[in-house]
Amino acid sequence: PAEDYVVTPQGIPGAFLACFVEGFGARVLKTHSFPGYATLKAREIKYKGLFPRALVGYPEMGEVRVRLEAFSPILLDDVSEGYRDSSIPGAVFIFRLANLSGKTKRASVAMSWRNLVGVGGYPGAKIEDLRGNFISFEDGGLLFGSTRRKADPRVEGEYFLVAGAGEITYMAGWSPGREDFWRVFSEEGKLDNSSGRGNLGAVCSTVYLGPEEEVEVPMVLSWYFPNLLGDTDLKPNYGHAYNRWFSCAREVAAYLLGKYRKLLERTRAWQEEILRSSLPRWLGVKLINDIFPLASNSFYTEDLRFSVYEAHEMRGCLGTIDQRAASNSIYTMCFPRLSRSELSLFAKQQVGKGVLCDHWNFRTGRKDLKLDCEGAIRHEVGWDHLEGGTGPSQWPDIPPLFVLQCYEYVAWTGDLEFLDFVYPKVKKALEYEARLDQDGDGIAEVYGPGSMTYDNRDYPFYGASPYVASLQLAALRAGAKMARFEGDEGFESWCGQQESIIRRSLEDKLWSEELGHFYMWYDEMAENWRGSEREHDRFSDACFVSQLAGMWFADLLDLGYIVDEEKVRRTLRSIALKNGSVGGCPANIVERDGRMTSSWPYYAEVYYAAQAIYEGEVDTGLECLRKVYRAMHELDRSPWDAPLGWDYHLYPGNLPEDLPKGSPLRRLLDLKEGENRWATWGRWYMTNPASWFALPAIAGFSMDLLEGKLVMAPNLPSSMKKARSLPIFMPGFWGRVSCEQEEGLRVCLVITRFFREPLNFKKFVTKVPHGWKPGKVWVGFVVNGKEVFSERVVPDGRRVELNLPFSISGVGESLECRLKW
CATH class of the missing domain: 2.60.40 (Immunoglobulin-like)
Structure with missing residues (x-):
């Protein structure tokens, strides 16, 4: 919902960091808190986000410099079982206090947290069951728990808050106005070790700083919510992967306190590889922050099955094989067992024999064709569960995208066991794809709005599309390579024959010499749709940013040219001139008269920008990436929840109709500039890591x-x-x-x-x-x-x-x- 875009300045009430210096006083280290609490101005806080690290500088307090580095470890060289050290349910907050004077200083840092046990849910179905909640001081830290079962097992669990240095004091169960944290901390720089009935708890660490001495004070907030339920009638409890290694939040906190320096060093290591490289600094920062879905979108079970939520607004859609095509980079490169797990889920859910579906018939213009769906790949692996997607996908881009991702994984890992398992699935997927062709040109038809990845009413594709055709060509070449390795000469030959038919159709029928690029789509049977609800023209001469998506896969996997090299170059230059010429994110589609749609920039990053880099148009490819960086980091200024949709509302329907009066999105309603600079729909989108495919392209x-x-x-x-x-x-x-x-x-x-x-x-x-x-x-x-x-x-x-x-x-x-x- 639109109102979910609004974030209050205070954030979680009562969740904050604070600092006290003797002779100076105390400050809450944020801009907003409870009435009467001394806070900071925004200009006094210097923040740098390098996911999963946050680097924060605060104003000097009584000749004491206050710095913070917070992180939750992600290791791109993680060899622990199940990637344990990148799957820890906890965060470390490292204060670095430096005495800039020649006198000894007493200083304290504190962290306050709200007991959120029992809080969760979905947009429009929120849970807030606080019955039985308690906060107690145990094992040197604060335990936030509950004595009662909750309305939903998924919100049953605990938090633990602990400091790892200094003299420790605490307040368990405090409330603003009474049993008040600020009254005690601001006067003494310590807490009173009291226990109350409030829903907030704080831990304080006090240290003495000698002249020009610097001291490090780590604090850990950990959590343990063991239930991960599938949203089906049977409600299977998958459990979280971290259940394998920890049994409570205190164990998590102890692990982090004992290993945080090494975990931080290894988290910094891969970031320094990027930031100290020859890449532009802005690109390095973008790459680092673009992998936030590793934490925000992952679904990782106790038996190590893995998938990724498409977006929080998608209400549980997991896997999304088309979005995965552009975003699997970080998983396949650095966490290949996760990639294998998710691809296996798709493979195991492939549609078997005897399944017929109603499909759009290009001979009648109606949905009256009985389609044999054996071999179809589902669009997702489930909706907040892993028990299966919603039925056979008839989208013609899904089977080749599945095949190409399987080949990418096998080629990069050499996992022959997976190849033996998935090869029969690959064959059936490509044979199913061939049945989606209704006019004999080899190209699987697209049948209007909602019939492929670009799935809303702004994208009414019909008939043969170069986007689908190029994916088929790349997938057939990959399929032929797998067949050769498996000794299947018959299927290798079939792939070659299909490739020849499709390439001839693509280059002869869909290429426009006048336009300098391919038609967006071309339907030779358009006359059959007259009078139908999906009546349409014979072709579209719009310029589509992803029209040669398959050629990017061919470059990535060194499959060779699947389309005439000169046509590839001319197409990329046309995309640069039309889709990429605006100041914001490249438009998905630009009509011949200049009208343009919104941008889904992650597809542009791979299917256009990375491909342009491979093909020698390096400057234009990097400029595309830079424009996306500018929109996310400089204009939206929130790259850690970046959405799919970037719109300026030239086409109707891109914005919610029920925008509240105070919504920042209302500025888009009358915006006339064609820039695609403003974030609209699909926060926390899974496809942000697409930029990582720029690394193999540049290298x-x-x-x-x-x-x-x-x-x-x-x-x-x-x-x-x-x-x-x-x-x-x-x-x-x-x-x-x-x-x-x-x-x-x-x-x-x-x-x-x-x-x-x-x-x-x-x-x-x-x-x-x-x-x-x-x-x-x-x-x-x-x-x-x-x-x-x-x-x-x-x-x-x-x-x-x-x-x-x-x-x-x-x-x-x-x-x-x-x-x-």
């Missing part, structure tokens, strides 16, 4: 462990002739790619983290930089300082392939390739 890095192939072909912006460090994160290792493009090409990979079995390769691939077309090149290839290849070769276009064995097995190992012409 030009790919690997395929089925083929034993490694690719390094960096794509640098025009302003950069060399890059000392382009970070890559892949399953089981991190690396830094460096590159020089002066007097030839020198590209090098150094392994900075390695936590998997050795990687064995049979082929190395690099590429001559865009713009060069040498007849022959001299190639030198060096493994760990030893030259293993030195010859002149003839490139295949830009591509240089070396067929020779090499391996990677540890930190510090390196590969270097040099080209001269």
